[in-house]
Amino acid sequence: MRERRKIRDRLSIRSMKNSLIRRLFLLGVMLGISLLLITLHAEEARLWNGNAGTVEITPGESMWMAGYAARKRPYESVLEPLFAKVLYLEDSDQDPIVVVTLDWIGVPRSFRNHLEEKLAERLDLSPHRLLLNASHTHSGPMVRVYEAPDGTMKPAYSNIPDEEAEERVESTLRYVDSVLEKIELLVSEVREGRKPVAVSFSKARCGFAINRRTPVGPGKWKNAPNPEAPVDHEVPVLQVRDEQGDLLAVLFGYACHATVLSGMEINGDWPGFAQKYFEEDHPGVIAMFLNGCSGDQNPYPRRMLNYAQRHGRAMATAVEAALETPAQILSPRSGAALHWEPIRYQEPPTPESLKQRSQSSNRYEARYAAFLLEVWKKEKAFPESYPVPVQVLRLGDEGGGLTLVALGGEVVVDYSLRLKREWQEQDKGTVWVAGYSNDVMTYIPSRRVLMEGGYEGGEAMRFVRSAVHPAPWVPEIEEQLVRRVHLLHDQLRTVEP
Ligand SMILES: [Zn+2]
Structure with missing residues (x-):
């Protein structure tokens, strides 16, 4: 190395003595400057037009909470505020990608439909370029109501006393509408x-998610940490920086339920704390959480406030670590596709079997069978399929x-492991x-989880009222969704939308 430098020094001294070579040298300098300018221009071409923003969506009035069927009264207090956040990224053709994250239990299909319409009107945004994701906090408000078979609107939670039902439907609709307006406004401002x-894009890892399906006999599963079953500990992070290289926003993901807490206080559970801590450590930066394939993943340990805070701290630290790993620069090119894939249900139950099931000693099973029976009496048929959203964004x-x-529903971890x-x-x-x-309509099991059965395999459908799920999904669900993801991706490769 030193030898080479000496030779180079000698050469440069000699060249300065020669006027012809000096002229060539000047030409070289000019060429160098031109190359630098071209590079700088190329750097400029690597920039998107983007921004991010936050709005608080903590309920202002008494509401029931979502996540646990056992709760018997409205929330008591607010431990931590809830937020909706928006990331807006426009590529070099001025085509935007809009990501909205919510500290909510799920995204109701009707909510997505309304926002989609509003943003199409206001900003001419194509539906396939809008992604809505819920953190699945189990300490947020109930956001669903449904039309019962008798034509009345009912709250999604069956514990709500009948005499309260009308008032609860109204307050839920009022709240959901106010959030819709806030997000519409926020997207425009951003x-x-x-x-x-x-x-x-870069990534790190974090370890508090553990598969929650523990076998307890043939076809039986209990909700407990199973360290032998699949997990996805990756923490993908999208970094958005200004022209000076300063961080403006991070969008991070993880596959884990937001179920540390189950109390009567409103809060965003561990994802809420993770975002809060990261934002406190980086004043002015917006941290957004994109929930992963966490259908069968729980945070452990849980049920104490300090665990929600510690997992939040662990995640904020993991996002911090991702900033130090090699980042993949994403040029300002984007593509987007959204398809509502009809997934069929298995053989529907007969009215006779439903009558029997409505006498079950399990009150949730009994109520579910009675609900299906009501649907049957009115419609004389059950839906054969449900459109599960499959969205593919390319950056x-x-x-x-x-x-x-971005898949709809409570997707189990097998999907992310398989697709990766x-x-x-x-x-x-x-x-x-x-x-x-x-749209978070119920669990989306893989073929394996569906065949194994249990809560995520189909039993959880008994808690849903905002859609009629008459029977578990068909086992082809996994192949169908995965095939659709590949198909949409391959289309984006060949055609620019
Ligand atoms: Zn869940």
């Missing part, structure tokens, strides 16, 4: 304030870019798989 930003184009897959494996095998670049997106 868009107004867009500026040149660099977008990159950047070099090396395949980043594919952000297939992305690698097929050399498709980087993939990030989110669940709880665009």
Whole structure:
């Protein structure tokens, strides 16, 4: 190395003595400057137009909480505020990607429909470029009401006393409408304030999620940590920085239920604390959580406030670590596709079997069977399928870019593990798989979990009223959804939307 430098020094001294070579040298300098300018221009071309924003959505009046069927009264106090956040990224063709995250139990389909309409009117936003994701906090408000078979509107929770039902429906609708308005306004404001930003992707790991399906005999599962079963401990992070390289926003993911707490106080559970801590450590930066394939993943240990805080701290630290790992720069190119994949149900129950089940000693099973029986009496038929949303967003184009897959429902972890494996095998670049997106109608088991049975395999459907799920999904559910993801991705590769 030193030898080479000496030779170079000698050469440069000699060249300065020679006027012809000096002229060539000047030409070289000019060429160098031109190259630098071209590079700088290319750097500029690597910028998106983006921005992020936050709005508080803590309920202002008495409401029932969502997440646990056992709760018997409205929330008592607010431990931590709830938020909706927006990330807006516009590519070099001025096509935007809008990500909305919510400290809610889920995204009702009707909510997505309304927001989609409002943003199409106001900003001419294409539906496939809008992604809504819920943190699945079990310490937030009930956000669903449904039309019962008798034509009346009812709250989604069967513990709500009949005499309260009407009032609860009204307050829920009032709250949901107010959040809709807040988000509509926030998206517009965030868009107004867009500026040149660099977008990159990196990841870290975090370990508090554990598979919650523990076998306790043939076909029987209990909700307890099973350290032998699949997990996805990756923490994908999208970094948004301004032209100076300063961090403006992070969008981070993780596959884990937000179920540390089950009390009567409103809060965002561990994802709420993770976002709060990261934002406190980085004043002015907006931290957003995109829930992953966490259908069968729980945080452990749980049930104490300090565990929610510690898991939140662990996650904020993991996001911090992701900022130090090699980042993939995403050029300002994007593609988006959204398809509502009809997934069929298995053979529906007969009215006779439902009559029998409505006498079950399990009161949730009895109420579910009675509900289905009512539907049957009115409709004389059950729905044969349900449209599960499959969204594929592509950011950047070099090396395949980043594919952000957003699936509806409470997707189990097998989906993200499988898609990441297939992305690698097929050399498709980087993939990030989110669940709880665009419509959270019930659990989305893999073939394995469906065949094994238990809560995530189909039993959880008995708690749903805002959709009629007459029977478990067909075992083809996994193949169908995975095939659709690949199909949408491959379409985006060949056609620019
Ligand atoms: Zn859940």
